Amino acid sequence: MTDAERALPLRERKKLRTRQALADTALRLFLDKGFHETTLDELVDAVEVSKRTFFRMYPSKEDVAMAAELELWDAHVAEAEARELHGPVLDFLRETLIAAVTGLGADWDRRFLATRGLIARTPALWDRSLLLSVTVQSRLVTDLEIKLGINSREDVRLRLLGELSLAAWRCAAKNWISGRGYQGPREPMRKLGQWKGPGGSAELIRRVEEAFDAIPDSLTLTAG
Amino acid sequence: MTDAERALPLRERKKLRTRQALADTALRLFLDKGFHETTLDELVDAVEVSKRTFFRMYPSKEDVAMAAELELWDAHVAEAEARELHGPVLDFLRETLIAAVTGLGADWDRRFLATRGLIARTPALWDRSLLLSVTVQSRLVTDLEIKLGINSREDVRLRLLGELSLAAWRCAAKNWISGRGYQGPREPMRKLGQWKGPGGSAELIRRVEEAFDAIPDSLTLTAG
DNA sequence: CCCTTGGCGCCACTCAGTGGCAGATTAGCC
């Protein structure tokens, strides 16, 4: 990151720094006071930029809270573009997702955990998070459709597969958070300590594997 | 409907009528001028109620545009509660969904088609529609989990199944609309004529069956 | 050193959505 930063022109570096500052401060404020209880004016005052600048960086108040999640999806897309596609497509999606999670640093999973906790207790953010993931996944599938020469009007299989892989991710993320018993921002740091380090994303990856493994059996699920 | 209406107290009947009037007028205005180009004040003026009353009927501007879609989900939930659960759960979800579509009248599929057309060219409505469907489906799955004694923390299969069935629905609805070549509100009535009657929802049901049928094969989809 | 270009701050504005209160309308009861 520092290398990439140095290579960028001064103007871009400044932009990136305010972007970062906005995301960090937003997460801090939202965790501290709650999402709806924090106004954009407060955030913008704290970072000392104008509201106009904020909207040049992020399209909405919701999006700035989910910067960590956006990083994940960017990584996922990058991973999918880099890797070459052969074998079962579901495995491809699974592996590129795992690779994305693995590739992001230890600092990321701290921020991501905090973000997910905030999302879990803020319906408006949950909504936006869902929407973001669906949008990204749809883009991903569209790319794959082109590569495979599939037309979703005639063959919906890939579309379904994409949704399924996203569903697995959502189950995994949900169980990851609820398994941690994260309830709110006022949880003592003692518990936060447990989450830190590689354990956080290692556990997340375990949950993802678990969810993907459950896919074949889910189809045949039968009631009494 | 008329029977049920007559049974209701006067106050409730009036309430229902304004609800209906709001939904009808909203759809007409949105189709005519576009969603963002129509303000709530205009809608509220046209129906001759106050803005305050509007928000007592619908939680948001988006929701009033999707009254027909809400009817579908209500029917789906009712169908799932009425029917008893045995055999493959995926079939249960599939059959209750089909039954819901079938059960709603010919007037419904006219309104639903118009609604979907509007949604297709209005991102904000597409977002809300997705959110609505996910919410309903999540409620449905939670109920089923209780009936089956499944804990989604340990067993994510049902959760995955719910998402998969919803995905099939979304593919079906999408292809149904795009297959009709619906582009905007200015399409001549000649084309609208083709959609009318049982053919509209019959085609929709065909698309749904098609999508559900594609599920087993989607898992094994493999690239070159 | 100057000129161009791209951000940025500031201001005024729109519009969705909310809270509060006064007035009307209905339901239930005598």
Add this chain to the structure above:
DNA sequence: GGCTAATCTGCCACTGAGTGGCGCCAAGGG
């Protein structure tokens, strides 16, 4: 039918997110 109490509605003022426009300042390039 008349009275009271519970609802519902309309009106008004207000918050806060998001946008458009313009002047300005700082950065890149010669």
